[in-house]
Amino acid sequence: MFFTYLRRELRRRRKAALVVASGLALGIALVIVVNSVSSGMGKAQDKVLQSLYGLGTDMTVTKAATATAGASQQPRFQFDANNNDSSTTQSSDRVMVQGFTTLASTTVTKVAGQKGVSDAVGGLSLNVVKVDGQFTRGQFQQNQGSGTEGGGGNRGGGTGAPQGEVTGGGANFNINSYSVYGTDVTKPALGPLTSSKITSGRTFTTAEANSKVVVADSAYAKTKKLKVGSTVTIKSVKYKVIGIATATSGDAAANLYIPLTQAQTLSGDKNKVTTIYVKASDSKQISAVKKTIQGNVSGTTVTTSADLADTVSGSLSTASSLATSVGKWLSIAVLIAAFLVAGLLTSSAVSRRVREFGTLKALGWKSGRVTRQVVGEAVVNGLVGGVLGIALGLAGAYVVTAISPTLSASLGSTAAGGRAGGGPGGGGGGFGGGRQAAAKTLDVALTAPVNATTIALAVGLAVAGGLIAGAFGGWRASRLRPADALRRVE
């Protein structure tokens, strides 16, 4: 009888049921869209962070900031001027450690040994500045007396007696700056190189720990016309290009990737690394692992994705905060309104059926049975609303994904100022003060993925809405007296 009665009521009072259901549907749809858009925001942020960290990295460890790094380590170039008419090209490479601070390789092992750390790998980020060109000696024109010798081209004028002058000296040189990342070839699953895909050639083998081989970023390779098999010279050492890597999202972490040992040799930092990439055993325990590392490995700064996410600015972060604040409150408000309306409508439907329920009680129906009938109808209404809401929400999320508006994200701009340790890769202070540390901007398309949790949430809300409406109506129905059956007027 319960189901017969329920079915008949819902079928014959379709309109009223639909009003309640569509109210709930609207609220639920909004929750789904807001939820999926925020998870899309999260995905977009992950993408941005991934381009810096590589896949699977939960946090990075760098040397804690110290005040001493600075001018004394600024790159210096010294060239001797050539003899007259000589067109010999001179060249000098300066290899600098990004951020000027390093950690000992032993720290990697120490970090890897911490509780909650699944894996840790060290890497050395280098900036190479290559200056090459011709430096011609000025010619001393004697006017009177005898000159001794001309000064170096880059050192200004001559020092001889003022009987003549130097003319015609000069320099013609290029500056080429690029980044090199020394990667631990024994752990290919972790580190910045994982965010790139090998599009040509191959990546490092674990046997190439100290081989003179290089993987070039595709964008850099294009400008330098590098191909698999070409040779790259860094500080007079020739490296063979074995592969071209393309960043899967955003910019690549470095222009060139070489084995870690080679990088250490180039910069003269034996057994040093700039950044340790850490993978936690449980992605939910990241902040605890961060604490452990900071507590046990002194002199380090631990940066998690969450820390880094705080430095993301631009339309992505604006939209993200919009989705989490305005979207969340809006959907909560609409849900509460929908629940209230559903409750009041159900309650007023009960008032219109006072004589009907009174009659059933007069026939000997227990109060609980009448209440159950009312709650049952409300829950079915809620479920219908849930189905409508899920359909509507999925459609909304689909539309967002189909349009996929582009959001731009600026990263690390806050790090450009003073953090000597720098963000891993992107934010580190490099050559020329703030120039390289300037914000790294990338565009990410927004999607609105709907996951099972969101659907489960929607179903839960639908049932909750039905129960709330049912509680209103059921409470009303339970208070009806059987004597109401004798009411003369409806």
Add this chain to the structure above:
Amino acid sequence: MYELRGVTKLYSRGKETVHALDGIDLTIGDGDRLVIQGPTGGGKSTLLQMIGALDRPTAGEIVLDGVDLAKLSEARLTKVRSENIGFVFQSFNLIPTLTAQENVETALVPLGMKAKIRRERAAEALVSVGLGERANHLPGEMSGGQQQRVAIARALVKQPKVLLADEPTGNLDESMRDEIMDVLERMWKEHGLTFIMVTHDSAIAKKAPRLATIRKGKITVKENAASK
């Protein structure tokens, strides 16, 4: 067998206390047929609620077959209603969304019988009031007289001891009225019921073997030996 002793019902209307029933004493034997009449607001409906176990009196006893209804809990009263008392209402009170058959079945729901037996008994009850072929019609598709016959079938399907009718012909025109009175009378005789009816209709009241009049909460009973 009903025995009412000093039944009093008070309602508070604002600061005022209304004596809807004021010390009613009344005995109704098994198989009796009692008609209750009286002016509107005189306490007819209140008395029917007391007899029908729909409400409890403020004071007094209502003993039905040795059980004082005035002392029973709400749950026990519900049980008494579901087993012993059949109601027929002025405005039929059928569930508009259920068919005639299903409406009759609602009276059997509290008795917890199997769906198959319930259906059979409801169908039989509809046949007995002459509506066997209208079992699958909705109340809205039937005339007033037919609806009231469905309501009578619903009241009697559980084979109660008592049939209470509150103005059963009040919403019907003349021809229908006689039809319904015929059905009720036939049922009374066939089932050996105690039949208590509230009515405004003086024509019906005149024919009653026993006529109770309620005025300002007081009752007067007149035996009409001639029509008995």
